[in-house]
Amino acid sequence: MKDFVKVMKALSDPNRVKIVKMLQHKALCVCEIQAHLQIAQPSVSKHLKILENVGIVESTKEGLWVNYHLTDGSSSPYVSSILGNLKHWLNDDAKTREIVAKLPDIRREDLCKK
Amino acid sequence: MKDFVKVMKALSDPNRVKIVKMLQHKALCVCEIQAHLQIAQPSVSKHLKILENVGIVESTKEGLWVNYHLTDGSSSPYVSSILGNLKHWLNDDAKTREIVAKLPDIRREDLCKK
DNA sequence: CAACTATATTCTCTAAAAAGAATATAAGGT
DNA sequence: ACCTTATATTCTTTTTAGAGAATATAGTTG
Numbered sequence: 638m639k640d641f642v643k644v645m646k647a648l649s650d651p652n653r654v655k656i657v658k659m660l661q662h663k664a665l666c667v668c669e670i671q672a673h674l675q676i677a678q679p680s681v682s683k684h685l686k687i688l689e690n691v692g693i694v695e696s697t698k699e700g701l702w703v704n705y706h707l708t709d710g711s712s713s714p715y716v717s718s719i720l721g722n723l724k725h726w727l728n729d730d731a732k733t734r735e736i737v738a739k740l741p742d743i744r745r746e747d748l749c750k751k
Numbered sequence: 752m753k754d755f756v757k758v759m760k761a762l763s764d765p766n767r768v769k770i771v772k773m774l775q776h777k778a779l780c781v782c783e784i785q786a787h788l789q790i791a792q793p794s795v796s797k798h799l800k801i802l803e804n805v806g807i808v809e810s811t812k813e814g815l816w817v818n819y820h821l822t823d824g825s826s827s828p829y830v831s832s833i834l835g836n837l838k839h840w841l842n843d844d845a846k847t848r849e850i851v852a853k854l855p856d857i858r859r860e861d862l863c864k865k
Numbered sequence: 866c867a868a869c870t871a872t873a874t875t876c877t878c879t880a881a882a883a884a885g886a887a888t889a890t891a892a893g894g895t
Numbered sequence: 896a897c898c899t900t901a902t903a904t905t906c907t908t909t910t911t912a913g914a915g916a917a918t919a920t921a922g923t924t925g
Contacts, residue, residue, distance in 0.1 A: 649759040
């Protein structure tokens with residue numbers, strides 16, 4: 638019960654759902670996600686942590702960058718099922734389209750000073 | 752996006768998930784649900800309204816009683832899918848078992864003065 | 866190891882959600 | 896019509912979630 642509710646809660650925020658929809662297309666670092674969502678960097682990190690805690694995303698380090706990507710959902714049947722559904726859900730959603738359209742234009746090389 | 756988030760939010764509360772699990776077994780009136788959840792009656796009504804607003808439950812009047820039952824989920828693909836999954840999810844959950852076990856013992860005839 | 870950069874954590878503030886008390890409404894019985 | 900009963904709504908309070916500012920950490924480069 639608790640686990641299920643935690644997964645529902647994790648997906649109860651529009652910004653977090655947007656993150657999932659973005660990561661379906663490619664792995665992204667924090668600064669790229671921030672550029673898409675237009676919220677403060679600490680807020681992005683916090684959202685990512687919530688998604689990570691329920692097994693929706695994972696991260697791998699690449700130098701200073703931390704790349705976030707979707708998991709295969711194997712940690713939980715709830716995550717597995719909903720991530721599966723989200724592959725086709727919301728693809729026609731206006732906000733999803735808007736963000737996906739910008740994906741090619743937002744690159745870490747431009748965002749970060751390196 | 753908004754609709755999806757609303758469904759997730761509706762299922763982000765343990766009491767509301769318990770209501771869904773109860774209603775899988777039989778339609779219940781407000782006072783029966785209240786007896787199971789052990790929270791104030793207005794809180795039950797409010798939870799039910801949230802579930803009703805996203806198309807998870809419906810109600811029919813029967814005299815003074817209002818019977819709540821699950822919908823077929825036809826109002827939304829999100830509801831449809833998750834209600835389908837919830838038929839098998841959480842059946843082994845301790846709190847679900849506890850509530851389901853009590854279902855036969857809690858009858859409106861005993862709870863209400865009629 | 867010192868300076869820099871990307872990310873994480875902490876802290877504080879604001880906003881939203883959940884709970885109960887009191888009250889309102891609607892249906893039934895007398 | 897009045898009283899009772901089941902449910903809904905409103906109001907207030909407490910708790911929880913989201914946002915940003917400031918700060919801390921970790922990896923990189925010189």
